[in-house]
Amino acid sequence: MQSDAFQFGSYIDWSYPREWKRMKPEWREIYSSKLSLRVVPNVKIKQFGTTRQSVVHTLEQERGDEN
DSSP states (O other): OOOOTTOHHHHHHHHOHHHHHHHGGGHHHIIIIIOOOOOOOOOOOOOOSOSSOOHHHHHHHHHTOOO
């Protein structure tokens, strides 16, 4: 699709304006065929599950049902 959905072109323009001037005329070609991306996620899970009891659990407690 040749769409810069992550705005890499804008980032390059803001951070490296000289390089962007050189790359801008060919940006679609560079982005679509020459650019290689490697995504390295950094995820930290702070809590497991929900912070509140589910509706089913609450109803069971009100009725006196046991697990």
